[in-house]
Amino acid sequence: MSTSTDPDSPDSAATFWRDGRPVYDRGDTVCVIGAGASGLTAIKNLKEHGFGVDCYERETSVGGAWNWRHDRSPVYASTHLISSKPLSQYPDFPMPDSWPDYPHHSQLLSYLERYADHFDLHPHIWFGTEVVRVEPAEGERWDVTTRSTGGYGAERTSRYAAVVVANGHNWSPKLPGYEGLDDFRGQIMHSSAYKDATQLRGKRVLVVGAGNTGCDIAVEAGQQAAKVWHSSRRGYWYAPKYLLGRPADQVGDQALALGLPLWLRQWLFQRMVRLTVGDLTRFGLPRPDHKPFETHLIVNSQLVYYVGHGAITPVPDIARFRSYSVELTDGSEIEPELVVFATGYLPRFEFLAPELLGTDSSGRPTLYLNTFPRRHPTLAVAGLLQSDSGIFPLTHWQTVMIARWLRLRETAPERAREIGARIEADAGRRWNPAKVKESTRHWFEVSHLxxxxxxxxxxxxxxVAR
Incomplete structure (x- = not known):
């Protein structure tokens, strides 16, 4: 089995040709795309299962979304985890006991850097290299074309036994379309371009979007801006970061571990909200049109505080933009200088033909366990998850599953075909007992348990079949 990680080594001479270009055979090596949190654990777990691994990372260091130096990072200066430390760490690499319950993004980056060092992952990573195309080849293999980031230098195509896509799904901004937006004379930005509160200081700011990022930015604007409006289309359930003296997600995890039925957990959560947060409609926030856990919970202890102190004014959705003002759906009009769209992101796999992941007309892939497409057993996606807990433990076990699946195809092909039939039948299934809202924000929502x-x-x- 090939364990070489050097595509430029002498044993990688071109043995195939495709459309007039040379293709360099990488044997049984697996290609991982991206060296963020999901890509790193994919490299590590594939290594531990005996696979050679080549990872291509478009940036010059590890960390993905958690590396604020990267152009595509959505991280801003005050970003902290919204899931607590025990529910966020890799199961085989705990975070330091001295760290706070909700670590800062700089600590997360150092954690990922130490993870890469501890498991000796750097020799497998080709930094400053972006993937241009991933194309099916004979024998269920894949031709991966790469080039230097920024398009410099010649392209190179290598043939791999399998491909694991770990390029993240929080880097391609989702921008809404509103009547008159192009004629608006004020400043417009997506939250992906927000880095610190100095961008808000002294301005009249409208924050659009009531997700966790939108609420965080609204809170910072409440402290720095001259005037703040916070627009949301629907009401959400707001959870404090602490409950009964402990991180709230740990309390919720105990309820899951006890096996309480969904209806009872929803009732308990509503009771908890009434006791701790109260009726948010009295502040002008819209009433939720759904039950708890049917949308991603908003974990924020400060929004209600600043709304209650008049620093943030909740407003409804936008009807249309005018040259110097914004008309809202209730007929009122406001005059912001800066509009921040905290409207989320869309998954993008520019290097893959949409049909390879069973992508529908809306852009949503159809995958088994958010991992395996129906008809391409040597292609997998890691980290395409939106969880009610931290994502690192989920991607760890997800990539262990990928590695075992690829090994099973070698050692027990008959058994692999049986499991392959299950993959085809259950692709697209939602792993959440609640009736999650059908919106792009909730495409990949899962109950972690x-x-x-x-x-x-x-x-x-x-x-069993190994």
Whole structure:
């Protein structure tokens, strides 16, 4: 089995040709795209299962979204985890005990850097190299074309036994379309371009979007801006970061571990909100049009504080833009200098033909366990998850599953075909007991306990057949 990680080594001479260009055979090596949190754990777990790994990272260092130096990073100066430390760390690499319950983004970056050092992942990563195309080849293999980031230098195509896509899904901004937006004379920015509160200081600011990022930016604007409006289309459920003296997600995790039914957990959460946060409609925030856990919870202890102190004014959705003002759906009109669209992101796999991931007309891939497409068993996606807990533990076990699946195809092809039939039948299934809203923000929403149980069942099946 090939364990070389050097595509330029002498044993990687061109042995194939495709459309007049040379293709360099990488044997049984697996290609990982991206060296962020998901890509790093994919490299590590593939290594531990005996695979050679080449990882291509368009930036010059690890960390992905958590590396604020990267152009595509959505991180801003005050970013902290919204899931607590025990529910956010890799299961085989704990965060330091001295760290706070909700670590700062700089600590997360150092954590990922130490993870890469500890498991000796750097020799497998080609930095400053972007993937241009990933194309199917004979024998369920893949031709991966790369080039220097920025398009400099010649392209190079290498053939791999399998590909794991870990390029993240929080880097391509989703921008809304409103009547008159192009004629608006004020400043417009997406939250992906927001870096610190100096961008808000002394301005009249409209923050659009009531997700966790939108609420964080609204809170910072409440402290720095001259005037703040916070626009949301629907009401959401707001959870404090601490409950009964402990991080709230740990309290919720205990309720899951006890096996409480969904209806009871929803009732308990509503009761908790009434006791701790209260009725937010009295502040002007819209009433939720759904039950708890049917949308991603907003974890923020400060929004209500600043709304209650008059520093943030909740307003409804936007009807249209005018040259110097914004008309709202209730007929009122405001005059912001700066509009911040905290409207989320869309998944983008520019190097893959949409049909390879079963992508529908809206842009949503159809995958089994948010990982495997129906008809391409040597292609997988890591980290395409929106969880009610931290994502690192989920991607760890997800990539263990990918590695075992690829090994099973070699050692027990008959058993692999049986599991492949399950992948084809269950692709697109939602791993959440709640009726999650059908919006792009919730495409990849999973209940971490339900998802991990499903992954564990698949791991057991793969382990039995090894």
């Amino acid at each position: 339900d998802y991990l149980r499903a992954v564990q069942r698949t791991l057991d099946d793969l382990e």
